[in-house]
Amino acid sequence: MALPIGTILDGKFRVVEVLGEGGMGTVYKVEQVDRPGFYRAVKELLINPAMPEEERKAAIERFNKEIDLMFNLKHPNIPSLIVSFQERGNYYFVMEFVPGKSLDKILEENKGPLDEEQVIRWMMKVCEALSYIHSRNPPIILRDLKPGNIMITPEGDVQLIDFGIARRFNPNKRTNTENLGTISYASPEHLGSITAPGQKRSPQNPGRLVQTDARSDIYSLGATMYHLLTNQEPEPMQTPAPGSIRARNPKLRTIQVDGRIICPIEQVIIKAMQQDPAHRFQSAEAMRVALQQCLPGQAAPATIHIPAISPNATIVVPAIGGQAATPAASLPQAPQGQGPICPRCGLQNRPGAKFCKRDGQPLFQGAATVPPNVRLQAQAYASLPAGVVRQPIRARPVSVGAPVSNDPLAFYRRGLQDLNNRHYVEAIEEFKQALALGRPTYDVLYSLARAYRQYAQSLRDKDEKLFHENMTHAAEYFAQAVNNRQNALDAHFQLGLCYLDLGLYPKAEAAFKEAQRIAPQDAAIYYQLGQVAMKQGYHREAEGYLLEGLKINPDHALILLALGRLYSETRQYNSAIRVLQEATRCDPSHVDGWYELGRAHMRANQWNQALSALEQARQRDPERAEIYSAMATCYLKMRKKVEARQMLREALQRDPNSAEALRLQKQL
Structure with missing residues (x-):
């Protein structure tokens, strides 16, 4: 709020x-x-x-x-x-503060494509900003460039905003840790791999592993320009066909080169949106030069064949088959009002759309018969393990005559989007369908397990049985993912978390030990091993794991917090206070650190210090009843009954069943 x-x-x-x-x-x-x-x-x-x-x-x-x-x-x-x-x-x-409007707002108010020359000049400024961040050491990759993140001030200046999912480029990484962004403007490598031209991803052809780099922002800039100059979002992760942009905006400037009619700005967009990063402009400066040559009055730029391009080539992509491009006036126009309807949100999209403009949902096109694999889809839904949900699993409605894609990657992509949007039930459906249509791969198994685990976590305080069932399925699929890729650190770690949540401590320890074997310098693994040992009452073993973790990262606030709790439980109060003070120094925002520090002071009969720490906790979480109960105890021990009663009322107001508060109520 x-x-x-x-x-x-x-x-x-x-x-x-x-x-x-x-x-x-x-x-x-x-x-x-x-x-x-x-x-x-x-x-x-x-x-x-x-x-x-x-x-x-x-x-x-x-x-x-x-x-x-x-x-x-x-x-x-x-x-x-x-x-x-x-x-x-x-x-x-x-x-x-940046006054003005975002480009998506300007586009909405204009109710049509924006002026070509104005867009070019704006995008040249965006290129300058991208050149700056890409030239940092290490380079900064924006990863979510889109019309909504470009502001135009009343004076006409351009401001690039929202670095929320930007990252520093690491040449030693093969893929991204997180694949975030807005699907219509995201480059193909946002999914972690790219395929050869003309090929689709599949279990047999997963593509070459890549991570987003500066050229990913080039793709997003091309997709942004597509939207601004056509008033239609681009097809996600698709390179526009030659002539397709002019078909949507016949007003775009054309020139004649060697007897052929070409549209300079269309060719810049097509080059920027190539599937393979090596075939795009190799720098934002190269794209800025290309855009400058698209302005009226500039010399006619050369048409250069892909992929034989130089990094600073300006214009690209001859017409398909080497033939002359068709004049815009003679290109067929899409029929109006007959586009596919999104099965999720009900929006009628433009004809030929493959993804819903509103929510990115894949859309089904085509023939006039219900295809056989609709039955396969229904069977996959029916085969979902018992206990996944207690609400009906909603199969997505399919229009009569619309064939269902049998490409498992299409379902995998859709599942990723559902998972990112916390639509866990839908994500489970999509990943299960991807498994039904192709050979099980690590990525699909791992993502399906994540969907089960996150769905289970959302049920933790609502339905214990459902939580347990879905967490069990998560563990099963993480185990399958581990079998698929033995040295997958993330899968071993997540499997350990599932077993820990299920109370299967020996299995949790075994999974974290495997993760430790793969990444012996990962402090988070030692934290989890310490948690597993504490759950079983192995205090000395837990202390050993936590201290090892602190050797790797002395400022790991969660390890410090766990160690402080351990010392409190074993009545080493001075050690607990020292460690918890360090935890609050490392992460002053963590309410548990202040609360546990207050409790440690209480156990040491240090009531003033306890109140000071608990007050810090209360400021960070004023609705937590146990904080008020602890403060009431402190005031009672200090014989300040008025303050104790006030804290007690606050505690019972937030939790009428608080055992500590009810006990104190009898004393007061």
Whole structure:
């Protein structure tokens, strides 16, 4: 929920307007308290106390990475980051306020393609900003370039915003850790691999492993231009066919080269959106030069055949088969109002669309008979293991006459999108269908297991039986993934987490030991081994694992927190206090660190210090009943009954069944 207008943040910034809201937070326009009329933008990461720990950690890590990336960026087309801070358990950073409108808003208001020359000049500025971030050491890859992330100021200046999923390029990595982004503008390598021209991904042809690099932003810029100049989102991960862009916008400028009519800006877009990164412009500067030559009055650029291109080639892609391009006026126009209907959201898309414009759902085209593999799809849904859900699994409706794709990769992609959107039941359906249509691969098995695990976690506090059943299925598929790829660190680690959640501690230990064998310097593995040992009451063994983890990463807040709890449980209170103080230093936002520190002080009969730590916990999570119960105990021990009663009322208001609060109530 957005903060009320007028809220003061960090004692310096007054909220005056909500600029945008998402599932993980909000962007505000704020006024500096000491400088009336001077505005900034504040981005908020909202931490939901009910969020699973893994998701919480990932969200905070992405937010902190965004801060780290932007802090040293100084470019006229990128807003500067001013300061970051934490307040009320949430994370914030302040940056320059950019007045104006995003290009998707401008496109919506224009109700049609934007002016070609204006788009070219805007995109040249975007190229300059990309050249700057790509030239950093190491290079910064934006990974989510799209019309909504490009602002145009009232003066016509261009500002590149939202570095939320940007990353630093690591030449030693083969794929991305996370494949995030907006599907219509994402490069093929966002999925982690690319195939040869004209080939499709399949279990037999998984493609060459790659990670996103600077050329991935080039693809996204081409896709953005496609949208701006046609008023239609591009087909996800597809290179436009020659002539297709002019067919959607006959007003685009054409020139005659060697007796052939070509459209310079169309050829720039096609080159930028090549499937293989080696066939795109190799730098943002090369694309800027190409765009400049597309402006009226420039010399006619050469047409260059793909893939025989130089990194700085300007225009690309001759007509198919080497024949002259068809004049725009003679190209067939798509029929209106007869496009496929999205089976998820019901939107009628344009004719020929392969993915829904609204939600990215794959769309089915074609013949007038129900294909045999519709039955195969239904059988796959029916074969889902018992206990996956207690709601009916909704098979996606298919229009009569629309053949279902038998490409397992299509279902795998759809499953990834559902998983990213937390549509866990739908993701399970899609991954199961991908398995039914092809040979089981590590990626599909691992993703299916993730979907089961995340679905189980969403049920943890709602339905214990469903939680257990789905977590069991997650463990089964992670085990299959491990069998498919023996040295898969992530699968071993996730399998250990599943067994830990299921209380199967020997199996959890075995899985984490395998992960330790693969990555002996990963502190997180020692943390989990320590957790498994503590669950079984093996305190000395747990201490050994946790101390080994701290040798690898002395500032690992979770290891410090676990070690502090261990020392408290074994009545080593001074050691517990020392370690927990270090945990709160490493991660001041972690409420559990402050709460456990307060409890450790209480066990040592240090009531004032306990209250100080518990107050820090209360500021970070004011709805947690046990914090108030602990504070009531401290006040009672200090013979401050008025304060104790007040804290007791607060505790019972939040949890009427709190055992500690009810016990204290009898004493008071």
